[in-house]
Amino acid sequence: MNHEYPQGIKWTKQRKDVYNILHDAAEPLSAQQIYNQIAKADEDGSYAPSTIYRILGAFEEKGLVRKTTWMDDSTVVYELKRGGHTHYAVCLTCHKRVPLRSCPFAHIHFPETGDDFQITEHKLELYGYCKECKNAKK
């Protein structure tokens, strides 16, 4: 836990735990995943599920986290807002997710939308087959 907790919010034990889990996560997590992780780690009884949801809601309001869903799965997931953003390639067979090492839009302009729509963010997911599943199919 060698990191600072952002200011302007009350840091209870529960909130710190959730924050730490998101901080160490390799990819966006659902409320359930966070709950399970806490339940496993915490001997002294875990938190109420509702608490996790409320904490995530509070984090979102404060702009600490980004709320999204994977497009192939309707579960809501949360990720800490860091400097940049990451896109993923998702395997259609084993559902493994591989982060892209760069954003294809870094130096590319977005297409016109017809009206003068002002683009500020974007989300991209690639789908296909990972090395293992591709070979397995042969």
Place this chain on the structure above:
Amino acid sequence: MNHEYPQGIKWTKQRKDVYNILHDAAEPLSAQQIYNQIAKADEDGSYAPSTIYRILGAFEEKGLVRKTTWMDDSTVVYELKRGGHTHYAVCLTCHKRVPLRSCPFAHIHFPETGDDFQITEHKLELYGYCKECKNAKK
């Protein structure tokens, strides 16, 4: 209803109705939206919600529809698989969706994924502010 129904599946009245609605839809629809549309149009009592879900599930298995979610909203939506695919720009204020008139990846290569991941599909959503909401903010 001047269109053919794909073969290899039993075409009940209910399935035809759902198919027609998806056929005429401008964008992906949720089971609820389809249900509501049928409930409104059909005087003679509408279908059981479960029927809509089962029909959509059957369509997906047959490869007739594509199942997705909007990334800013966890609702599951379905769209008929047609020739191409469409991306949308979503207004962060009024949630209006504007279809892009072309896919930015039409002539652009995907970034490396590290492993040799074989990309077959992709999904993109742009976020920002539509003309009206952009002006309203001033």
Place this chain on the structure above:
DNA sequence: ATCAGTGCAAACGATTTGCACCTCG
């Protein structure tokens, strides 16, 4: 001390499932 945060259990909305009946092919 005070007010926001938490636990618990009940409420909710979307989706699924079991079972008896009905219908397309």
Place this chain on the structure above:
DNA sequence: CGAGGTGCAAATCGTTTGCACTGAT
């Protein structure tokens, strides 16, 4: 006629809410 589809109601799953209690500042 027979396999598969449908309606209904109960069950499930993720998430939200009301209320009394607890804890951070």
